[in-house]
Amino acid sequence: MFLWEGVTEFVAVAEAESFTAAAKQLGISTAQVSRQISALENRLNTKLFYRTTRKVAVTEEGGIYYRHCRQIMDSLAEAERAISDRRGTPQGSLKLTAPVMYGEQYVMPLINDFMLQYPELDVTMDLTNQTVDLVEGGFDLAIRLGRLTNSTMMAKKLTTRMQYVCAAPGYLEKYGVPHSLSELRHHNCLVGNFDHWRFQEAGRERSVRVSGSLRCSSGHALRDAALKGIGVVQLPDYYVSDDLESGALISILEHMQEPEEGIWALYPHNRHLSPKVRLLVDFLADNLQHKPR
Template identity: 65%
Template sequence: MGNWEGVTEFVAVAETGSFTVASKQLGISTAQVSRQVSALEKRLATRLFYRTTRKVSVTDAGQTYYQHCRPVLDGLEEAERALSQLQSEPRGKLKITAPTLYGESRIAPLLNNFVARFPELDVQFSLTNQKVDLVEGGFDLAIRLGKLESSSMMAKRLASRHQYVCAAPDYIATHGKPRTLTDLAHHNCLLGTLDYWRFQENGHERVIRVHGNIRCNSGQVLLDAALKGLGIVQLPDTYIEPYISKGTLISLLQDFQPSDEGVWAIYPHNRHLSPKVRLLVDYLGESLQSL
């Protein structure tokens, strides 16, 4: 504890410019503040303040020390605040956004369970495939999929998702199975917003350009086309796995399956992040990994 003695008093004096005002702020005597600061200066072997009968000013060394001490005290205050809030039931507004299909199928049921557990929450859940501005939109949390773009947001990986290449049995019966990545050039590939698919080959990522007669920015539309035997599709597990388990879609090129993508919780870089958001992020991570 010795290393902390006098730090709170020093910061109070530095911010108020007065031993008297600092003592009133801290609820202790001016003499006690003075003794603590003097002892701190002695321990540091550094003068932190210039003192005159009319004015107190921070030295250069004091300014450097203050810049390091203030964040430490802020962190301690935030830790105490977080513990205090965690002891009470989460309540109040919580604004969240997620991609449409993933939000409907994976996040919404978990979020509803969370609200059932903490009914004092007032949740606004927005489903969109557009990457909204969290700060401008007033969002506490966003769920993002795949590779993250560089940003000032904080991110926590909640789970992973798999990409599958697959086709309906009717398509395979007519056109055969691609055995290698180069075979895709001879198949009708159902395209999303990009004209290439990602794979792994011999431990390295490979990007293969593909072509086909259907392009749509909706995974649900591409899934429907694949189920009707119109071509081969690459889509995430959320779309595909129920149909693979029923045999209405066949997984292809399994030796070249790309690395798993991340499912991320994104939130503004804010040291006063609400404990209820932290609690939700932890709950989503634990729940998604158990699915």
Template identity: 60%
Template sequence: MNAWDGISEFIAVSERQSFTAAARQLGISVAQVSRQVTALEEKLGTQLFYRTTRKVSVTEAGQIYYQHCRQLLDGLGEAERAIGNLTEVPRGKLKLTAPTTYGETVIAPLVNDFVARYPDLEVQCRFTNQKLDLVLEGYDMAIRLGRLEGTTGSLMTQQLSTRRLYACAAPGYIAKRGEPHSLSELNHHNCLVGTLDYWRFEEDGRERTIRIHGSIHANSGQALLDAALKGIGIVQLPDYYVDPWIASGDLIPVLTKYQPSDEGIWAIYPTNRHLSPKIRMLVEHLGRYLGQ
């Protein structure tokens, strides 16, 4: 016998507890199923099933053999799907969520490029700063920034790139109020407050959170950026907000020796037995460009 002969028949009978049901599942005759299973038992030198006129049950040896054979058959199916996916192209629907500003300014153009390349793909994007439940709300993928606190075991994660936080102020603000050189000096400055009322720094290799206060509170990075550019106060924002303004000199980084470590930018998607081409290839596309 070939090493695989009788395996599919044996597994079908084990799971269906019936030669007739196994034959129906495999689309072959009951006699053929019986011949294959009997030949397998003779090859192994052991009985795999107890057979009566009313019932078929798996022997102890059959149960052990089934566990190993099921894994082998599943692995073969995975291998075939993996090879098949190499030649597949993204198609169908893909539901994606990302943080509002980062999604609109960075993720959306990259997704649009991807859809332009694969016109059989339809992408639905929702940009929100809420942490949506991917499984419950039917999302294929989420882009998350920073720490992945609370990520469950039902999700897979892949880091695409990093982001850096900058504390910075306009030259006009620094000329008027001076530049802070220590974290304690922030108490004497107008700090533009976002969703959280503290900023993160690192001092002597340890993370520090500094409570801040100021004349403007906003749950919008763009609003805080505008206030900083107008010289109203100091702001702490990710690089994708402030990089162009730092490069032009309209914002000046401060407290750079307390710069916090870079944070991750992540793709998160529900755990599946095999990653579909549309998700796998979009993750690769985003990682390739964000990594630059």
């Protein structure tokens, strides 16, 4: 047991490159992490980290020690997973994050169904439209929409979404139907978090800057404004599919519509996917594929 002291804290700091982030991930104080690292360095009689006010990085000796410790911890995790797999009942805690609207409407009902199947699980869900740091926040899994940019994360596609540019029939009767991207500048475009809309023209991606009388971070609010004839909107299918089917909104510029985007489950690259997370990812993938468009 003495030889193991400080190892968990050391690996956490090495991977997070921060004493504070490691402490948050482990659920202990930064001071406790610092004490354990100092004791470990004294026991090994070597310096494991370079410390500055901005960054923490492993020394050459620290890198060697980290690789051995990581192998040991991975082996321990494999042993625990083997027991868990034999037991066949996911249990313990899961910390997740997802975008607010998509999380409320689609993800959380499935999470609740999953918890009914596995009542020994405790779930913490952070619904936010901010891109949180999974490692620093101690998250097991994140649901992300659209294009992925962070190559340090592992990703599994759960389902897809399609972006639609649409407007109410009354708006189009009054202001006309745009047939080219250049015509969008003459229309009142309802803007969300980004003032560029993406299209595909002649097989090439096009990004068009749009503007209008309403800017809002809520897709529901933008949909409502479009339904009331205030302007043109670009929204994913899960906001407008029912309106397009009923005719309350009309899809336009379909010949320049961008291909489907992925909806993803992300987890840290340096964290093996535990059986309970793997089960949840498979459960979400199976059920989100069958959500109505």
